[in-house]
Ligand SMILES: *[C@@H]1O[C@H](CO)[C@@H](O)[C@H](O)[C@H]1NC(C)=O
Ligand SMILES: *[C@@H]1O[C@H](CO)[C@@H](O)[C@H](O)[C@H]1NC(C)=O
Ligand SMILES: *[C@@H]1O[C@H](CO)[C@@H](O)[C@H](O)[C@H]1NC(C)=O
Ligand SMILES: *[C@@H]1O[C@H](CO)[C@@H](O)[C@H](O)[C@H]1NC(C)=O
């Protein structure tokens with residue numbers, strides 16, 4: 001008798017547990033779904049589209065399912081969330097292949113970190129023009145080609161940009177975000193002069209090496225007019241566009257050269273003036289002591305004007321020049 005009752009009890013207990021589980025499951029889920037409907041589908045759709053365009057050793061199709069974010073958590077591999085928004089997407093060394101569309105991340109506007117390091121992605125780099133929070137952009141060791149988009153230099157909070165080990169070509173945009181502390185474009189096909197922005201100039205040589213056409217500081221290769229890229233483009237361009245291309249190169253070197261000359265002149269002048277002025281100060285001081293002696297003699301001779309003349313003398317001591325007229329005459 002006890003045996004059949006026990007299963008019944010267990011069943012009823014099970015039912016209760018099932019109801020509780022259902023309650024716990026359904027309530028947060030319905031809440032979650034309503035929230036998802038409010039503002040998440042756009043981000044989920046963007047990730048699903050990405051999932052469909054990329055191949056990988058990890059099967060994204062089977063692991064990226066359901067909502068990507070539940071409050072601050074994600075069950076999706078490589079995804080982190082904050083307040084239902086995707087803030088981080090990190091898929092490193094998983095043999096991702098395929099190419100990204102320019103607007104692949106357009107609707108993932110809360111991204112703080114994106115890393116696809118060490119994969120096999122190819123094609124041009126995507127657009128990050130509406131990513132106010134993006135701090136880490138790590139796309140190194142792939143097969144990306146084409147230019148570095150100019151608007152990378154406008155990602156406002158960018159802290160780390162790693163794009164080494166790709167096939168990027170063209171010139172480096174004038175990155176100058178004060179936030180940018182880590183930067184690497186080595187081992188690409190970049191060319192031309194490294195822009196002279198303080199931020200780019202603060203990075204070491206190893207951030208730029210391995211780009212055969214790249215020149216200018218901080219690299220040791222100087223950008224000479226005889227560099228292969230300029231003469232090849234200059235002759236065919238000069239007949240059609242006589243103004244901009246040819247004069248543009250010499251003036252930029254002209255002012256810098258004349259500046260160098262002026263710098264040398266200034267240094268020479270300073271080198272001769274400094275000892276001279278030291279001598280002058282010395283003689284003035286000497287002259288003043290001599291004068292003081294004569295003032296002392298005047299004092300002995302008597303008069304009520306002494307304090308004021310003494311004060312003037314003391315003032316003159318701080319600034320040798322104004323009172324040194326007679327002293328100068330004496331030296332001469
Ligand atoms: C971004 O979201 C909008 C809806 O807000 C949609 O119309 C658009 O197609 C999405 N774009 C991309 C690239 O996912
Ligand atoms: C992914 O791989 C499969 C077979 O390995 C191939 O048919 C498909 O075209 C690939 N897709 C992409 C986006 O590379
Ligand atoms: C997510 O985390 C942030 C900071 O860690 C916190 O302020 C916020 O309340 C959390 N949101 C949820 C839905 O738990
Ligand atoms: C790159 O990824 C491969 C797997 O695809 C892994 O074996 C290798 O160690 C990774 N390299 C680095 C430098 O992380």
Ligand SMILES: *[C@@H]1O[C@H](CO)[C@@H](O)[C@H](O)[C@H]1NC(C)=O
Pocket residue numbers: 102127128129130149
């Ligand atoms: C990047 O996106 C912005 C705004 O979404 C757009 O104005 C710009 O043309 C895009 N650039 C490219 C290269 O797609």
Ligand SMILES: *[C@@H]1O[C@H](CO)[C@@H](O)[C@H](O)[C@H]1NC(C)=O
Pocket residue numbers: 145146147169170171
């Ligand atoms: C960059 O490479 C592509 C081919 O991958 C080529 O079409 C383009 O002209 C190159 N751009 C520059 C500036 O060399």
Ligand SMILES: *[C@@H]1O[C@H](CO)[C@@H](O)[C@H](O)[C@H]1NC(C)=O
Pocket residue numbers: 164165183184185186187204206207
């Ligand atoms: C840049 O990447 C290269 C590898 O391509 C590495 O050797 C170098 O140390 C890196 N430099 C910096 C500043 O991160």
